[in-house]
Amino acid sequence: MITLNDVKNHPQILEFIRQTQASMRALDYTEHGPRHANLVARRARRLAQDVGLSKRMQELAAIGGFCQDMGNFLGRTRHHYWGALLFHQVFQDKMDAKDLVMVVQALANHDKEDMKLTNAVSAIVVIADKSDVHRSRVITRSIKKIKADIHDRVNYAVTKSSLAVDTKKKRIVLKLKIDTNFVPIMEYFEIFTERMSYCRAAADYLGYKFSIVINSFKLL
Ligand SMILES: [Fe+2]
Ligand SMILES: [Fe+2]
Numbered sequence: 448m449i450t451l452n453d454v455k456n457h458p459q460i461l462e463f464i465r466q467t468q469a470s471m472r473a474l475d476y477t478e479h480g481p482r483h484a485n486l487v488a489r490r491a492r493r494l495a496q497d498v499g500l501s502k503r504m505q506e507l508a509a510i511g512g513f514c515q516d517m518g519n520f521l522g523r524t525r526h527h528y529w530g531a532l533l534f535h536q537v538f539q540d541k542m543d544a545k546d547l548v549m550v551v552q553a554l555a556n557h558d559k560e561d562m563k564l565t566n567a568v569s570a571i572v573v574i575a576d577k578s579d580v581h582r583s584r585v586i587t588r589s590i591k592k593i594k595a596d597i598h599d600r601v602n603y604a605v606t607k608s609s610l611a612v613d614t615k616k617k618r619i620v621l622k623l624k625i626d627t628n629f630v631p632i633m634e635y636f637e638i639f640t641e642r643m644s645y646c647r648a649a650a651d652y653l654g655y656k657f658s659i660v661i662n663s664f665k666l667l
Contacts, residue, residue, distance in 0.1 A: 449542050451488060451509040459537050460513075463530075466520035471586065474523070477602055478584040479516045488513035490575035490610055494619070497612035498653050500567055507546055508571040511553035515576050518554075531555040562645060564652040573649040574657070577642040578621045580605045601638045604630035612655075619650045620658045632661055 454460055468480030491512030495505040518529025531554040538547060553569040556562050557576050564570050585593055585603045593599040607624035625635060643659065650657035659666050 448503075448506075449510070449538060449546075450506055451492075451513060454510050454513055457537065459533075460517065463517040463520060463533060467517055470520045470523075475586065475592075475596075476523070477598060478586055479519050482583065483516060483579060484513045486579055487515060487572070487575045490578065491571050494575055494610065494612065495567070495571045497614065498567075498571075498619075498655065499614075500571070503546070504568055507549055507568045508553075508575075511550050511557075511568055511572040512575045514550070515554055515557045515572055527555050527558040562648065564649060567653060570649040570652040574610070574619060574646050577646050577649075578608070578610050580623065580639070581608045582606055597634060597638055600630050601635050604635070617655050618658050619646075619653075619655045620660060621646070622660045623662075625661055627662070632666075635661070 464481055464484055468478075471477070471479045488509045489512075492505050492509040495508040500508065514530060514534055516526060516530065518526040518531070518533055521529040521533075531551045534554055535547065535551050538550075542550075549566055549568050552566065553572045556564065556569045557572050562573070564573075580602055582603050582605055585599050593603050604626045605623050606626055607622075609622050611620050611622065612618070613620060623635075625632060643657070647657045
């Protein structure tokens with residue numbers, strides 16, 4: 448059975464992620480390379496484990512987390528579809544049909560306006576991905592450039608980010624530390640309302656509520 452380790456060591460997958468990193472750099476876009484892939488994979492596995500999914504589902508969530516953005520080197524706007532199709536091409540003869548389709552669907556679903564969830568792996572990948580806001584995602588070097596772009600500004604302002612599951616209260620909690628000298632919390636919301644509503648829908652699918660705590664204030 449294909450594991451995250453196999454995926455991580457596949458030369459084509461690695462090249463997709465490398466080229467994605469280069470394309471995003473060329474566009475002056477936030478980081479979508481190995482750092483993001485590894486972090487989302489780790490978060491996805493942990494989240495899947497914490498909400499009580501099976502070992503295999505945990506593995507598939509980690510694989511989906513690792514691969515969700517690897518289609519970006521073919522184009523930003525449809526990257527979720529490119530990633531899904533590429534994954535299918537690479538692993539179609541190596542994975543069980545059910546597992547394969549679940550990952551493919553999770554990739555296609557992770558960034559879609561008309562997202563409709565039909566499996567837990569997709570829901571996990573959405574939360575693991577959309578919760579990755581952090582200073583280290585900002586590629587642009589100069590502070591002047593960072594200040595000029597709201598996405599950069601908001602990511603740059605986040606100095607700490609963690610995701611936790613409260614199984615008793617049935618809550619998935621995203622905790623952020625934001626440098627409010629750099630960006631007012633309102634700006635954060637301007638940018639992330641859509642993302643957070645994805646997270647809410649995904650948490651809801653899993654039978655959880657989604658909360659955000661910023662600088663110790665519970666906002667949701
Ligand atoms: Fe994405
Ligand atoms: Fe992503």
